Amino acid sequence: MRTLLVRVAAGLTLALISPLVLANGWNMPIGVTALSREIHSLHMTIFWICVAIGVVVFGVMFYSLFRYRRSKGAEAANFHEHTGVEVLWTAVPLLILVAMAVPATATLKNMYDVSDAEIDVMVTGQQWRWRYEYLGEDIAFTSNMSTPREQISGEAEKTENYLLEVDEPLVLPVDTKVRLLLTADDVIHSWWVPELAVKQDAIPGFVNENWVRIEEPGIYRGQCTELCGMDHGFMPVVVEALEKDEYEAWLAERKEAAEQEAMGVDREWELAELMERGEQVYGSICASCHQADGSGSPPAFPALAGNTDMLDDVEWHIDTIINGVSGSAMPAFRSTLNPVEIAAVATYERNAWGNDAGDTVQPSEIVELLEE
Amino acid sequence: MWSVIKSVLAAFFGVQRDQQRREDFEHGKPVSFIIVGIAMAMLLVALVALIATLAAG
Ligand SMILES: [Cu+2]
Numbered sequence: 001m002r003t004l005l006v007r008v009a010a011g012l013t014l015a016l017i018s019p020l021v022l023a024n025g026w027n028m029p030i031g032v033t034a035l036s037r038e039i040h041s042l043h044m045t046i047f048w049i050c051v052a053i054g055v056v057v058f059g060v061m062f063y064s065l066f067r068y069r070r071s072k073g074a075e076a077a078n079f080h081e082h083t084g085v086e087v088l089w090t091a092v093p094l095l096i097l098v099a100m101a102v103p104a105t106a107t108l109k110n111m112y113d114v115s116d117a118e119i120d121v122m123v124t125g126q127q128w129r130w131r132y133e134y135l136g137e138d139i140a141f142t143s144n145m146s147t148p149r150e151q152i153s154g155e156a157e158k159t160e161n162y163l164l165e166v167d168e169p170l171v172l173p174v175d176t177k178v179r180l181l182l183t184a185d186d187v188i189h190s191w192w193v194p195e196l197a198v199k200q201d202a203i204p205g206f207v208n209e210n211w212v213r214i215e216e217p218g219i220y221r222g223q224c225t226e227l228c229g230m231d232h233g234f235m236p237v238v239v240e241a242l243e244k245d246e247y248e249a250w251l252a253e254r255k256e257a258a259e260q261e262a263m264g265v266d267r268e269w270e271l272a273e274l275m276e277r278g279e280q281v282y283g284s285i286c287a288s289c290h291q292a293d294g295s296g297s298p299p300a301f302p303a304l305a306g307n308t309d310m311l312d313d314v315e316w317h318i319d320t321i322i323n324g325v326s327g328s329a330m331p332a333f334r335s336t337l338n339p340v341e342i343a344a345v346a347t348y349e350r351n352a353w354g355n356d357a358g359d360t361v362q363p364s365e366i367v368e369l370l371e372e
Numbered sequence: 373m374w375s376v377i378k379s380v381l382a383a384f385f386g387v388q389r390d391q392q393r394r395e396d397f398e399h400g401k402p403v404s405f406i407i408v409g410i411a412m413a414m415l416l417v418a419l420v421a422l423i424a425t426l427a428a429g
Contacts, residue, residue: 080390081389081390083387083389086386086387087385087387090385090386090387105427
């Protein structure tokens with residue numbers, strides 16, 4: 001009888017635990033950095049300690065319940081205290097906690113050691129996108145979710161990386177220590193990539209630090225993990241790790257594109273060019289609130305199609321984009337968008353969806369406004 | 373005095389013998405436990421801070 005019980009208990013325990021250990025996706029990922037492996041092994045060590053404690057505690061409890069049951073004539077003991085036992089059951093957990101705290105503290109110290117980083121990237125959370133700025137490289141861009149709205153509303157088939165894909169990922173080289181400086185513009189966000197073992201709050205007014213040293217090229221996906229408003233679920237994180245030489249090539253390409261854009265500021269733009277560019281910017285930045293067809297979601301997000309306040313007063317329109325509207329959900333885009341993008345999106349909003357202002361907003365005008 | 377310290381230490385640890393507890397309630401004054409308790413709490417904080425500094429250093 002007793003061997004049968006032991007077997008049943010052991011079988012049940014294994015059945016409960018094995019999927020946790022074996023099944024991919026249920027457990028914490030091992031990840032692709034030395035630190036993520038360290039965190040994973042720490043997690044497994046503590047997990048097994050907890051399993052052992054659980055087996056012992058519940059084993060003793062169930063054994064006692066069964067062995068000393070009333071139908072077999074067991075009688076309750078009636079003593080008040082036992083200092084020896086009480087000291088023992090206080091001291092043993094204390095020792096176990098200290099034994100777990102020693103490796104945990106060592107790992108924590110390692111996580112906070114951002115010294116000797118070769119690349120610094122500023123990560124800024126915004127409602128509802130991430131902005132990456134390569135410090136000292138003059139490269140900055142926003143990373144917007146690229147999952148089509150039709151997939152979210154169920155009008156189209158959901159694809160493999162549903163809600164986990166962006167227009168421009170954070171590109172990093174492998175085998176290089178990268179320091180991440182995390183902050184936010186509006187509310188608290190959190191930058192999380194499980195495979196990199198980074199989950200760090202991005203808080204307005206604070207700069208938190210973390211670091212990664214990715215060992216395998218690849219694409220690693222994560223999400224914002226601090227409830228940050230309406231589109232909290234729609235601001236994924238995608239990190240693309242490249243070989244060092246590929247990263248250098250990417251960097252050079254980005255710099256050239258930034259230079260071209262800077263040159264574009266001085267010249268006169270055609271309406272059609274601005275409309276084309278503006279449609280892209282609108283789709284990735286504005287459409288989540290004001291809708292792709294400009295209909296908005298009044299009263300929080302006013303309609304832009306047929307909006308006479310906006311069409312009759314171009315200065316107010318541009319000022320709203322650059323500086324936002326305080327006390328409303330409209331953020332300031334002066335640091336998120338460059339002058340060409342601001343001019344293009346303003347022109348687009350004035351001439352799309354039946355709006356027929358017919359005027360263009362030139363990038364050079366925006367440059368002047370930004371310098372004021 | 374020694375018996376007060378011993379009782380405060382037992383309280384820190386969370387385990388007290390029944391016999392000691394009875395004696396405390398018969399002979400002890402509350403104010404002495406409060407003063408010794410506060411002093412030893414400060415001592416504990418200082419000790420933990422010292423250990424943390426040593427470990428970090
Ligand atoms: Cu967020």
